[in-house]
Amino acid sequence: MIDFESARRRLVSMLKDEGIIKSDRVERAMLSVPREEFLPNYLRLYAYEDTPLEVMYGQTISAPHMVAMMCELLDLKPGLKVLEVGTGTGYHAAVCAEAMERRGTIYTIEYYPGLALYATQNLARLGYLGIVHVFIGDGSKGLPKYAPFDRILVTAAAPPKVPPKLFEQLSSDGIMVIPIEERFTQVLYVVTKEDGVPHMRPVTYVSFVKMRYSEE
Ligand code: SAH
Secondary structure, eight states, X not given: OOOHHHHHHHHHHHHHHTTSOOSHHHHHHHHHSOGGGGSOGGGGGGTTSSSOEEOSTTOEEOOHHHHHHHHHHHTOOTTEEEEEEOOTTSHHHHHHHHHTTTOEEEEEEESOHHHHXXXXXXXXXXXXXXXXXXXXXXXXXXXXXXXXXXXXXXOSBBXXXXXXXXXXXXXXXXXXXXXXXXXXXXXXXXXXXETTEEEEEEEEEEOOOBOOOOOO
16 A cells, blocks of 8 residues: 555655745645546556656646646636646646635646546546536637636647737736747746736746647
């Protein structure tokens, strides 16, 4: 039997020591979500290794440090309306839900129906479906019906610029966190709106799966 609780506490304490986890809010969220529940059985052993893991269709669950860092950058609080592009396993959405004290709404959109189903099952088992709503589709177009969003979290690397439809759907005082493909690498940006135009603050180099695009 693996003692997941202790492993989770060890990882969170390491992420705090490394300065990745900065706030009590993100610390509590990382401590409350069982990452092993978002992994197939054969990967559970690695749930608290600080590394991405390949789940299905060549897609990955992000590394815990990346989930924590993005949650810190998003400055989450109760009551927000959040859009996540790239549901994957549902883990990151669950951590966001906890950082929002399970108050507010998270819309998350996944390209692969099989992953959306897997995430929905994981989120349902842990009681997150009241706050997290899973959609299937091309998230680069956002979810205009539910816009504007206070926060937009993108977990697949976008082409050299922010998808315009996503930017349109960010509220005027909103925050978007998004990995962007650059020439030889990817850079994580915090994007805000200044007089209607994107203000882009680079944070660090990252490595995400590429964002997929459907035909218009
Ligand atoms: N947040 C996830 C990890 C995401 S990996 C987690 O916590 O597990 C990135 C995900 O983005 C993959 O599942 C991939 O299928 C999805 N994706 C890629 N392009 C997309 C698009 N255009 N719209 C929605 N999802 C997309």
